[in-house]
Amino acid sequence: MKKVLVAVLMGLGSSVAFAQVVKDSIAVETVVQNPQDEFTKIEMKDLPEAVTQTIAKTYEGSSIKEAFVAEKESGKVYKVIVTTKEAKDVTVLMNEKGEVVE
DSSP states (O other), rough: OOHHHHHHHHHHHHHHHHHHHHHHHHHHHHHSSTTTSSSSEGGGGSSOOHHHHHHHTTTTTTTEEEEEEEETTTTTEEEEEEEEETSOOEEEETTTSOEEEE
C-alpha cells in the first residue's frame, strides 16, 4: 500500500511541474510574436539616408541591430532597433524624413 501511495504522489508532483512549464512557455510565446505584426524586416541598406543620419546623430557610437518598415496612411514608418554604446537595445520609429514618430 505504501508503494502505491508513493507512486501516486510522485505522479501528481511531476504533472504539476509539467503544467507549470507549459503555462510559462505560452506566456513567453505570446510576447515574442506581437512586436513585428505589421512591420516587415528590411536590410540596413534599404533604410533612407535621413533615417540613418538621424540615428547616427542621436545615438552617437551606436549600431543598427535590425530594421523594419510598415506602410501607414501617412507614408512609410521605419522601426529601427539600435544597440547603444552602453549595450542597450532601443527601438525608434521614424518616417522617411528621419523624424521620430509615435
